[in-house]
Amino acid sequence: MTTAPLRKDAARNWQRIVEVGRRLIDQQVPIQLNEVARAASLGVATVYRHFPTPEALIETVAAPGLSELVRHAEQAVASDEAWPALRDFLYAAVDAQITDASIASVLASPQPALPLTGELLGRLNDLSADLLDRARAAGAVDPSITPGDVASLLCGVTFAARVHSPEGVRSRTETARRYLDVLFGGLHTRPPAN
Amino acid sequence: MTTAPLRKDAARNWQRIVEVGRRLIDQQVPIQLNEVARAASLGVATVYRHFPTPEALIETVAAPGLSELVRHAEQAVASDEAWPALRDFLYAAVDAQITDASIASVLASPQPALPLTGELLGRLNDLSADLLDRARAAGAVDPSITPGDVASLLCGVTFAARVHSPEGVRSRTETARRYLDVLFGGLHTRPPAN
DNA sequence: CTTGAAACGGATGAACCATCCGTTTCAAGG
DNA sequence: CCTTGAAACGGATGGTTCATCCGTTTCAAG
Numbered sequence: 001m002t003t004a005p006l007r008k009d010a011a012r013n014w015q016r017i018v019e020v021g022r023r024l025i026d027q028q029v030p031i032q033l034n035e036v037a038r039a040a041s042l043g044v045a046t047v048y049r050h051f052p053t054p055e056a057l058i059e060t061v062a063a064p065g066l067s068e069l070v071r072h073a074e075q076a077v078a079s080d081e082a083w084p085a086l087r088d089f090l091y092a093a094v095d096a097q098i099t100d101a102s103i104a105s106v107l108a109s110p111q112p113a114l115p116l117t118g119e120l121l122g123r124l125n126d127l128s129a130d131l132l133d134r135a136r137a138a139g140a141v142d143p144s145i146t147p148g149d150v151a152s153l154l155c156g157v158t159f160a161a162r163v164h165s166p167e168g169v170r171s172r173t174e175t176a177r178r179y180l181d182v183l184f185g186g187l188h189t190r191p192p193a194n
Numbered sequence: 195m196t197t198a199p200l201r202k203d204a205a206r207n208w209q210r211i212v213e214v215g216r217r218l219i220d221q222q223v224p225i226q227l228n229e230v231a232r233a234a235s236l237g238v239a240t241v242y243r244h245f246p247t248p249e250a251l252i253e254t255v256a257a258p259g260l261s262e263l264v265r266h267a268e269q270a271v272a273s274d275e276a277w278p279a280l281r282d283f284l285y286a287a288v289d290a291q292i293t294d295a296s297i298a299s300v301l302a303s304p305q306p307a308l309p310l311t312g313e314l315l316g317r318l319n320d321l322s323a324d325l326l327d328r329a330r331a332a333g334a335v336d337p338s339i340t341p342g343d344v345a346s347l348l349c350g351v352t353f354a355a356r357v358h359s360p361e362g363v364r365s366r367t368e369t370a371r372r373y374l375d376v377l378f379g380g381l382h383t384r385p386p387a388n
Numbered sequence: 389c390t391t392g393a394a395a396c397g398g399a400t401g402a403a404c405c406a407t408c409c410g411t412t413t414c415a416a417g418g
Numbered sequence: 419c420c421t422t423g424a425a426a427c428g429g430a431t432g433g434t435t436c437a438t439c440c441g442t443t444t445c446a447a448g
Binding site for chain 2: 108110111144145148149151152153155156157158159160161163164165175176178179180181183184185
């Protein structure tokens with residue numbers, strides 16, 4: 001069941017495709033596998049062989065960023081200050097979505113096309129549920145909020161920061177952060193400390 | 195400059211197209227003008243003549259709902275209780291977006307394709323800016339919030355309620371309302387009353 | 389070096405998009 | 419009514435995009 005080792009040329013092309021894909025996703029172009037092939041100077045079939053659908057490519061592009069986010073969540077879980085841990089993780093999650101469109105796309109999609117993505121999302125869910133639980137237990141978050149709510153609201157904030165807001169990652173990051181703060185003012189009940 | 199009166203058959207077909215369009219939009223199908231023609235049992239050219247792009251059709255479908263929202267905003271402006279007026283308008287706006295996907299689509303799109311839509315959106319913007327101003331003046335809303343923020347956050351809440359949330363307009367409406375309440379808890383500073 | 393499995397790429401057929409133009413329908417004037 | 423010209427119709431058609439298939443090339447194990 002371990003993924004068969006890729007041939008050298010295949011590995012090189014795989015790399016090339018992912019790089020081109022990342023570049024195209026960054027500039028908000030809706031990915032078309034044919035176009036990716038042209039941009040990578042590869043045959044169409046080569047692209048389709050590695051990534052049967054655009055989603056597969058998007059998820060592959062998103063994987064590193066998603067992993068990093070998981071790592072971030074693990075660190076947060078290690079913290080013993082429940083609310084700051086949750087808050088910082090949410091900041092990081094929104095930041096990642098603004099910075100890397102593929103992450104936003106994966107987080108907003110109903111369910112993953114690749115097993116790897118499912119794995120990462122599962123871990124992310126578990127970790128954020130844990131963070132939320134502890135924040136709730138500390139009385140820092142409204143008890144009616146569910147893990148699903150957190151995930152949805154995260155996507156909502158990112159979406160809000162993209163719609164209408166002036167172009168440029170820089171300003172969108174600030175906008176998103178501001179919106180997250182507004183949301184915190186709402187879902188953050190302040191019994192214990194800060 | 196008044197729109198030339200439509201011939202009888204043309205008017206009938208226009209109607210048919212809009213009806214079919216509304217039906218397709220309701221079921222989240224991305225509209226393809228060709229498909230609309232097929233579903234309406236009309237020639238492709240007829241559809242393209244009336245609506246050169248999918249956006250034009252979407253905006254036409256959205257117009258009545260948008261008008262109603264404008265009317266709602268006008269009523270709200272007439273109220274003398276600043277915060278409840280703003281709050282109820284926002285409830286209505288989110289409800290409308292969940293109930294009618296074409297409205298959500300228009301509100302989230304960068305800028306309108308039809309003059310009529312531009313007109314309606316302009317009025318909506320002015321009215322909501324007014325509502326926001328007065329709520330701010332009454333000390334009921336954080337002063338850093340701009341009219342643009344309100345528009346974006348509205349779209350964000352709608353988006354959040356659609357992503358991941360269980361199917362069905364009913365539950366999505368409730369979810370959206372809940373999210374809006376969370377947001378209110380955040381942007382609503384409570385100096386005066388309520 | 390041989391050899392067979394793996395990967396490559398472009399030609400190709402299917403699907404989709406949007407325009408053009410010959411035909412039909414409408415309604416105003418006789 | 420009937421005529422007539424303008425307006426609207428519809429589907430055939432050329433252009434574009436999508437994704438598969440298969441003959442050729444490349445890799446690496448023996």
